[in-house]
Amino acid sequence: MACPFCGLRPLEEFLFRKTVPNVGAGSGVHLGAGAGVDAGDSASAYAQVYLRVDSAEHSVEEWQHVAGCRAWLLIDRNPSTGVVRSVALLGGAQ
Amino acid sequence: MVPGVRYGTRLKDGPVRFTFDGRIYEGRQGDTAASALLANGVVWFGRSVKSRRLRGVMTAGPEEPCALLTVGEYPNVVPNVPATECVLHDGMVLRSQNRWPSLAFDLASLLQWGGGLFTAGFYYKTFFLPGWRTFEPLIRRLAGLGLAPGPEAADSAVNHPPAEEHLSCDLLVVGAGPAGLAAARVAARSGLQVVVVEREAAIGGETEFEESVIDSQAAHHWLKAAISSAAARVRQGSRNPRRVPRAEPGSVRVLLQSTAVALSSDSVVAYREGHEATNFRIHARQVLNAVGAQEQPLVFVGNDLPGVQMLGGVERFAALYGWVPKGPVVLFGNHDRLYASALRLRGQGARVVAVVDTRSFNVASSHVRDDPAADEWRRAACSLLEAVGVQCLTGSTVRVARGGCRLRSVEVVAAAGTALARIIRCESLLMSGGWLPRRALPVGTVVGAAAGALDLAAAVASGHAGGVAALQQSGLLAAATELPVAPLATGDPSPRVEPYLRSPCALHEEKRQYLDLQNDVTVADLRVAIAEGFTHIEHAKRYTTLGIGTDQGRWGGSAGAAILADLQGLPPAAANTSRDRPPLVSVSLQAIAGWRVGDSFRLVRRTPLHDWHVAHGGNPEPMGLWFRPRFYAANGQDAATAAVVEAQRVRQIGGIADCSTLGKLEIAGPDAAKFLDEIYLPRPSTLAVGRSRYAVQLREDGMVLDDGLVLRVAEDRFLATTSSGHGLHVLSHLEHHRAHRAGLRVSIADVTDCWAVIALAGRTVADVLQALLGRDPRELSPMAFWDWRGPVQGVGVAGQGAQRLRVLRAGFSGELSFELHCSPALALPLWEALLAGGLEPYGLDALDILRVEKGYLTTSEITGQVTPLDLGMETMVAKAGPCIGLELLQRPAFHELQRPRLVGLRAADGQSSFLAGSQLTVGPDDRMPVGYVTSSVFSAQLGETVALAFAARDVAPLGTVLWARDPLRGRDVQVRVVTPVHFDPAGERLRGRY
């Protein structure tokens, strides 16, 4: 995995936290449509925390380079091959 | 040549004495167990698993399925060692496996006479009554190969862990045979750093016993020279514990006795076991797999008899160890190499009587048509052989190998039918059914025999081309440059293999056509599998257990897949074989574990006072990754008694404890307060500088993640403490939130190891501390702290350079308490100064008693399954602003009556004891619990057991009587709900009022 700060580092230096919904990836899924939940403020928190949209080819994930610079990264991976498409800093922040 | 003396390239002078099944044998230095025992005339080496059939030596390599031995004496045994790989040393003790009472007479082998009863999968169809468990012990004793080491086995792994070496190179070549070395040679000469990994103890592969010539030199010499010429440097696997060696450009490094097995994150993992054991992680820009090809068996009736061996294996025995079979030898195969081998073996003294070739050669056949030169060579070889009395039978096949416990004769028929059967008496049948590529790493390209180049010339050319391709890939060869010329090699001719499915046989004979020699899987078993609907190779393998033995199907697995397709009338191309997964070859668990075993298994974390605890009876024990003293030996002989003594001393006089394991995080920046407000309840932004507050943080789902203190060191700087061991977890949590709040200017640092923490608790501690500081710490209001700058009696001067000290009026005991946060270097002097002032240390268990008496929480209560409401923190929640976790805390389940609530408990009779982990019920026989006890201690202060627990809200009111049920430890005690603050509920002592 290529950390933007540290370069290419072995996978065991990174810790995965969660997948995030493919915002705008045209996945055809409407978030917040969890079964039986009242819409409202809590719908978005509930969706953010609990719901996932799985795709066999396309997974956008939050990882942290825990054994290195500890940067939080937003990673676009293909979970069927393990190939990493892109690595960005989460939130674009330092 | 002296008759009776063996000449082999691996043999050295000097005898070796060893025992096998209790008898003493003699071999030569360099012998393997297989070569020495064969030379001593031993025929039987073990028994198969399922039918306990006698087994000899089948191959001469690590894929050996039959001759597996146990080395050593129980409990220090190593089971399942292939005799072909077991290099002898003096005094070695070897035993055959899977037989009782002896190899020659095995009781369980009588099961063979059950005949067709025990076909594949028979155990799925019976053993119903009384139940599997009745039969299981016997079945398990019959199954398995060798005896496992006993628990008392010497900890060789722990005492001698392998070295670990990380290296990088431009090109990794797997395999130091002719193809691999040809690639390495051309690559290194043009400037690439090359590493070659070779499983054997010597380079050269098949050239060790073929008469081959490369560039007019003997192949073996050419290969050695190829990698050690002036332009390249060789370093044979030197012991290099954890140093990264720098390879010079244009060099070749050969790692012998090392096997590449898998990929780990783009690095190749290779292991060298045994002598100079090393774990390699090789980061290579390019990889070439020159792993060679595996010789395949032929399938005929009786192909498992001792005496039947692989031809290539015997050639190896002959060249390396000077052993050829005694007695008449028949060769059987489907390619041209048969003839070269026949000539070679004859030259080495074997009595070859026949060569059986399944291919037909009439003028019209493709073999003659397409390659007249090769056929010319074959016919010349046949003439030579026939001239010395060797029958050369083409278009023929061995149909049956006969003999009771060992081979006595073979029945040869025309390949196309059973006509013209002839019996040839022999004691050895050497078979070779062609070759299939060995398993390669899933990266890089495959060259050499593994890519189908089965003769030396093709292999060298293939390896060379691979090396050139690597050079081009690396850009070291400009397009205009002439490509390096491939070496000219001659050896055995291209074998022209013609696939041969299996010899003809009658239906009832199929149960003796073997496909797996360990699990005794035969063609008959495949028929049963098909009949039961297991037509796909994945199903058939699981059902028949084909290929699950130690050789993992290398012998006969492919044949089995092809025959499975054939039995169903499907074309051979339809034979679906299963995917190759790592490890490419088997590896011992201790090699994989590496050096991170024993005390290195997990990180060891110690506080700055660790050595003091050890020296003074603190006996630090593992708590998570930390080592902490539970109690001090001077106070009692076990934790229970000592802890009570220590806790009482704190309540009556005072004491000190090492709390350095607390996690500590520093959060700083202009937006630090704003940031922390979104994480902690109550809001840290309302803290004044120089003050601290107890705070909790919630997980996104509303549960309490952790609790601790938040100190405001400056307007824009905070220190937050976490539970011991949670430091990194909370750190990640904070960093994650920060990433989502881009634009907030805040920095976060883990300072856990930068601060030692000494807790002082009890009525006398303030005076002791005052003597050290020269100032009364009671001037601090509760929860306030000083950043101490100034002298500390008997310790040094704080606030200068790296010497830091904070004096915080807070604690975890309910007594008048202080926490001293100091730089690690100050910890021991400070501790000793406090001891000199008359205070005594207390350990973790006493700390636990004190905190339970006061209803303070630890991870026993904060389990990740409780909300702040469960813990009674309604006010804190009500007053909180927008913050992580609050939204999902509103979910209806968290406000229901069954939801647990923190309570205190005491025995109803005022004296019984009950333990943490007890379940709470309303009635003494109720099945459904309404809560459970989280922490329970004996309070000397109160004279009885006090506890903290969770109880459902509707049974949580004070005074409710419940049952603490503990069937595990045999006690049920009636308990009463009380306030969790068992002692001094008004908090007088905290305020210093005694």
Added chain:
Amino acid sequence: MKRASRHYSALSLLRARLSGAGFWRPLWTGNRLEQAYDVVVVGAGGHGLATAYHLAKDHGIKRVAVLEKRLVGYGNVGRNTTIVRSNYLLPENHYFYEDALRRYEGLGRELNYNIMYSPRGVVDLALSDDDFPVLARRGNALRLAGIDAELMDRAALEKFVPALAPRRRRRFPIVGALVQHRGGTVRHDAVAWGYARAASALGVDIIEDCEVTGLHTTGNSATAVQTSQGEVQAGAVVFATAGHTGLVGKMLGVPLPIETHLLQAMVTEPVKPLLDTVLVYVAPGHAESYISQSDRGGMVLGGHIDGFPSYTREGAWHRLEDVVRATVEVLPQLGQLRLLRHWAGTNDMTMDGSPIIDRVKYDNVFLNAGWCYGGFKAIPASGAACASFVAKGTPPDLIRAYCLSRFATGHLLDEPGYGPYPVKL
């Protein structure tokens, strides 16, 4: 016309010996896909086959098809470490898994297929005195519910598992254990094949190489599934596609609280009996290993998930190393044994670690998923309960808590307390 597979018994072995290989018949038949079924079950793993079996057996619903993308039993049911137990903490879980364990006890006879239920005990090791309250909490809850549990100290553990040598010096000392004696192992392939055979005998069609690619719906109901072999009308659809449930969610347009993760397992070469129980080792620093010995003699090892979403079914080597290290820490004598092969399954990991058996989006579409680490040990109970749900329209009490809405309402079944993260952070 379906020809039922032969009845199995010791006598049948004898008859086969006399008749020849042709005596046996395929375990399951009915490979022709019909146009319409009352229930279509997607996925011929343990849960799918068990559900189909119970639909036919308990509720007389025989027009059932099990559609399988690859091969029967090719998924997780054939890749797990074969451990069965019911020693879960929460009542919603332990009653359910206990139902499964009780069914496993008699399953071999019920299916007339030897599933090799071996109640050799499951041993949860305690590594410090602080572990005892946590184990005791679980053990006492089990005992109150009438499920067997025993808390052992070091001396008792030494007698029960001689190979363990608990007094040996270790990085984390072994001080005792919580033991469920009725837990143990079951031959995984046999479960899949046994259910397939029994379901087929009752008239269920099992179709391999048939991938479900879409769902046809009208209003609030599904009417048919679209498959690689054509459209099939269905009165009800059950998705039992562990490891691909996320993709089902995508197909239905419903995000689910499931992440798909990879779980590795491995086996060593076979040796004579050395361990006659199942050891569970979970240590600080994310170390874990589940150790048992198969009846063939190989040591079967497993740990926790690799830690990131994956459909590759090939585990990360550094995670395998971790499990091996933990194994050698527990039983150092295993260091001399050789690892033969490793494999992986794809697990549905839910956001609280407990399964989901519920309707999803349509009134006749059901999800039997989210099994995390507890799929294999749940199969018999899952099949029976799910069939009951589908047949009657309401979930039986045993699985009422496994509803999809629990994440929104807060009725989480979070055994270890990790929260909405499959990975332990």
